[in-house]
Amino acid sequence: MREARPLAYVVLYVALYAAFGAASPFWPKFFETKTVSAQQIGELLAAAMLVRLVSGPVVAALADLLGSLRLVLAGCAIVAGAASAALLRADTFVLLLLAALVQAAALAPTTAIADALSVNAAPQQRAGRAFEYGWIRGAGSASFVLGTLAVGQLITSTDLAPVLWVNAILLIAAAGATVWVPPPATQAASMGGIRSAADKVFAVLKIAGFRSVIAVSALVYGSHAMHDAFAVIRWSDSGLPASTISFLWSEAVLAEVFVFLFIGPVMLDRLGARGAAIVAAAAGVVRWSVAGLTTSVLLLSLIQPLHGLTFALLHLACMRLVRAVIPISIAATAQALYAFGSGLVTALLTLVSGAIYARYAGAAFLPMAGLCVVAFPFAWFGFARRTVRSGTFG
Template sequence: MAGPIAYIALYGALYAAFGAASPFWPKLFETRALTPQQIGSILAAAMLVRLVSGPCLARLADVLGSLRLVLASCAVLAAGAAAGFVWADGFWWLLVLALAQAAALAPTTSIADALSVNAAKPQMGGRPFEYGWIRGSGSAAFVVGTIVVGQLIGPADLMPVIWMNASLLIAAASATVFMPAVNAQAAPPAPPASLAFGEVGALLAIPRFRILILVSALVYGSHSMHDAFAVIRWSDAGIGTSVISVLWSEAVAAEVLVFFFVGPRLIERFGVRGAAILAAAAGIIRWLIEGATTSIVLLSMIQPLHGLTFALLHLACMDMMRAVVSPTVAATAQALYALGSGLVTAALISLSGILYARYAGAAFLPMAALCALALPLAWYGFADQRARCGPV
C-alpha cells in the first residue's frame, strides 16, 4: 500500500469511524441513564476540549517532526477511550472517557490534512495525486460508516457503535505505517522548533493566512443555522423524514462529487480566488432561499450548493495553504484553520437558537450576510500563487 492508496485508506478509516459513532454517542449516553442536561454537558465539554487540544497536539507534531507518529498515537488513544465505553457507567466516568477521546481525536484531521496536502500535487510517485480524491473518500466513508452501523445497532444495543469506532480508529493508525514521508526538501529553512508558540504568531503574521482563516470561519460558520435547525424547520413544515433524509444525502453526495471531480477542475479554471468567491456566493444564494421557503422542489435544487459552500472552499483553502505555509508548521497551520471555524461555529450555534426562536426562517438571513462579508475578503486575500512563500 503506497502513495495515494495509503492516504485513501487513512481517510476512509478515520472518517468511517466518525460516521459510525458521532451521530450515536448521545443515544449511547441516554441508554446509560443520563439526563438530557448531562448529555448536553458532555457534548459541550467535549467541544471545548477539542478546541484546546487540537492546536496543542498539532503543534507538538510539528515540533517532533513526526506527524505520522502523533496521528497514529492519537488514533490509538481515541480507540482505547472508545473501548472504555463498554464498561463505563455513570455521568463522571462517561464524561472522562468522552473528554479523553475528544482530546485525542481533535488533531487527527488537521494532521492528516497537513500530511496529504503537502504530499499531493503536482505528483506523487510519478502519478497525479489530487488532495480532493482522498478528502472525498473521507466524506464518502463517513456516510458508509453511518449506514453500516445503523444496520447493526438496535434500540437498546449500541455496542456495535463502540466496537466499530474503536476498530476503525485502529485501522486508521495502522494506515499511517504505509504512508510515505512528506518530502520537505522544497520547504524554506525554519528555526529550531520548540513547544513555544512563536511560530503561531509568525503564521498569523502572514496576511493571506489570516484572511484564509477569516473567510473559512465566516462561510463554514454560516452553516450553523442549517445544521441546527434545518431538520426542525422542514419537519414543522410537514416534510416527512424520508424526504428529509434524501435532502440531507443530496448535500453529502454533492460534497463528495466536488471533492473528487468538480472542485479540482473549478480551481484549475478559476483559481483559488475564483473558487473562494464562488463558494461565498453560493452561500448567499443557499441561505436566502432556505430562509424564504420550505418548498421541497426549491430545497432539492439548493442542497447541492453544499458542494460549493463546504467542499470547494475547503479545496481552495488547502491549495492556498500549500502556497503560503511551510511544511515544517503545516500541522499547526491546519489546526489554526480548524480552530477559527470551530470557534465561530460554536458561537453561532449558541446564537442560532435565539435567532430561530424569534425569527424562524428569517434567521437564515444573517447567515447569508456572513457569506456576503466573506466575498470582498476572498477577492483580496485568495490570490493565486503556486510558489511557496518565505520562512514562517
C-alpha cells in the same frame, strides 16, 4: 521523501472518516443508554467540543515541533480508539466525562495532521493525471456516510455497543495506515518546549494569506450553523415527511462527495483559489436566502446540492492557498488553526441560533447569507495568487 502514493492516503482517510461516521451521529443516544440525563448529555458534548478546540492546535503544534506527524497521528488514533473502548465500561457520569474528554482531545488533531500530510504531498503523475487532494478527501466523506449506514444496521435502541467497537477498530486501522503514508519533506525542528510550540502558532498567524483563509472559512462554514441546527425542524414544522427530509439531507452529502471527487479539482484549476472561494461564498448567499424564504420541496432540492460548493469547493480552495503560503514545517499547526477558527465561529453561531430562530423562524437563515456576503472581500483580496513558500521558520 518517498513517492506519494494516493492509495495510502485513501486508506488512511477511509478508516479515519468511517470511524467518525460510525460514532458521531450516535453519541447522544449512547450516553442516554448509560442513564445519563439530557442536561448531562449536553454537558458531555459541550465539554468535548471545548476540549477539541484547545487540543487540536496544541497537539498539531507539538507534532510540527517534533517533526513526527505520522507518529503523532498514529498515537492520537490509538488513544482515541482506546477511549472509545473505555466508554463501554464507564458506569458513572465522571468516568464517562473523563473518557469522552480523552477521546475528544485525541481525535481533535487527527484530521488536521492527516490534511497536513496529504495536502503537502508532492504531486505525482498517475496515468497523465496529477495526485489530487480532492480525491482523498472525497473518499473520506463517502466513507463517513458508509460508516454511519453500516453501524445503523448493527445497533438497536438499547444496544449501541457496536458503535464503540467499530469506532475503535477503525481508529486503530487508521493508525496502522500511517505506516504507508510517506513522511513530509521536512526535518524535525529543534526542541524548545512549549514556548517553541507557541511560536509555531504565532508564526502561522503572521502569514496574511492564512489569516484570509481563517476569515473566509469561518464566515462561510459558520453560516452552516443555522442549517445544521434548525433546517430539519423548519422542514418538519412545514409538513415535510421524514422521507423527504432524509432525501434533502442526503442530497447535500452526495454533492459534497461529488465536488471533492470530480468537479471540485477541475473548478479549482480553472478558477484558482480566489475564484473558487468567491463561487463558494456566492453559493452560500443563494442557498441561505432561498432556505430563509421558502420550504418548497422543489426549491430546497435545487439548493441542497450547493453544499458541494459552500463546503467542499471552499475547502479545496483553502487547502490550495494553505499549501501555497504555509511552510511544511508548520503545516499541521496551520491545519489545526484552520479547523479551530471555523469550529469556534460555528459553535458561537450555534449557541445564538436558537434565540434567533425562536424569534424570526425561517428568516433567521438570512443573516447566514449576510455572513457569506461579508466573506467576499476577504476572498477577493486574501486569496489572490501567491508564491509558494517552503522551508522552515527559524
